[in-house]
Amino acid sequence: MRSSTDSAGGDKLVKVDEQFVVGKVLTVTQPKLNSQLMQSTGMVSNQQLVHVEILEGPLKGSDTVITNEITDNPVFNINVKPGQEVVLSMVTESGGKPEFNIADYHRAPVLSWLLVVFLIAFLIFGGKNGLKSLAGLLISVLLISFVLLPASMAGINPLLTAVFICLCATTSSMLLVAGFSKKAAASIMGTVGGVFIAGIAAQIVIVLAPLTGLSSEEAQILRGSVLSQPPAFYSGLLAAGMLIGALGVIMDVGISVASAVQEVAKTDNNLTAGQLYESGMNVGRDIMGTMTNTLILAYTGSALPLLLLAAQVPSIKLLNLDLVATEIASALSGSLGLVCTIPLTALAAARLMAKKEAKAEEVSGVG
Template sequence: LVAGFMAALLLVGGLTGAKALFTLGVTGLAIAYALLPALIRGYDPIIVTVLVSTAITIITIAAVGGVSRKALTAIIGTTSGVLIAGLIALAVGSAARLTGFGTEEAAMLLYIPQEIQFDFRRLLFSGMIIGALGAVMDVAMSVASSMEEVTLARPRITQGQLLQSGLRVGRDVMGTMSNTLILAYTGGAIPLLLLFMAYGTPMIQMVNFDHIATEVVKAFAGSIGLIAAIPITAITGSRLLKPSE
């Protein structure tokens, strides 16, 4: 299956597909050799995740889009959107009193031999940041790329027109990518949702279970970060890609 995925990526994407494979490898290495070891040593989960996410964003976008104003535009949009998603998740999750013990794996961390005192709430929010990163990066890169193409096709376009063009593209992407995040998180909770439905659990009671509430916060915080990345990317692109009228 992995070989098939790699072959399809190279066959369809060519050089861009090869770059995508490279960035996928970098992401895996960053998580395996930077993020997880730092967390297991007891470093602050949110700070570590923000730093690793920023590094992944810079390397991925620079590899795919090159070192350019387009790449810088997408990087600024992505990091801003992910930070907004993380802040919203932190604020709402704290207000909702999410514990971070929504899964058995989280509870099992209490008994690991390293005897680390994890802050499970911050660990939960760091997972939300990582979960939103891919979708936000996709949106920011799509908007930045489209704006660059517009400037190449219409060299005399004004900053205002370029901004509106970026926003229009962003709105189209937003309609599908918001669904992507929500459906992805819903898919992971389908067995539990079916269990609640089988026993006739009221909706208000269902969403107040820690696991379900966590998935709801993940989905909507990530979607808000994704939405916020669109105007930030468009505004940044209108300044960087068209520095003067």
């Protein structure tokens, strides 16, 4: 529910309550051109009457007829058909009769089914480790939902909060997957080091470029209507987003390299730390190309409309656009952290997993 109080006529306060409820479309009339709107503004808009049954809330079971506008701009259109569920905006002024509008499609059921299919596949093919990985994912989501977001809304430095979350998420995920083991310790050290490097790179680029953190429409709306903070706050929010975005891939690389070194160490107990490090690096070099590709493609895929729009802009302006530079900085800083995670993890795993005798031989050989 959203509530607001507005003044009307300078001396009367009007309380406005807005709720969102789910409704089911019963019938839809054929669209008719809104001639009055076209004559006054030149905008092409077709009106249709939608008969909707309310499925939840205080008016559950009742029905209402809503005027739905279909314009020549598909961004704002909600095309409905009988049997389809929609989200309704129910606005009530000072306890009067509620007014309904179709706010959006009801997408939650489809997303829920997709989530169920994902969880089933994850548990079938992942087994016990899959369940542990899901627990780690849940912890990360909870940290973002109940630590990062509330802290940011309270004006606390989002970058420092994101660093704390990365440390907690990394530690919990690695311990859940690998237990209290040398593999977990090595992967934690490598991942934390990689995230730290990615964060430093992101912060340097944000300061020197400079990047405002306000290039996206969402950030501009947030600053203008919800969270009024100085520009430095939004730069920190941008850096926090870069860290969170790269964390998953960096963790994946860290645990993969640590696992590889552990398996090699099990095969031959006499390998020195240097030999184990080289084995970890050999595996890491194979991972490096594919994981960097994954990270770059993830950012590219999310920015396809931007790239299509940017293709019409001269290259010198394109590369210097705040929005484009932000995407490039995010991808490159995350990739840098990923690349550095490999030697850091390999080094930590090699030092932890090499036998004491092999370490002693390596030291005496060097001497």
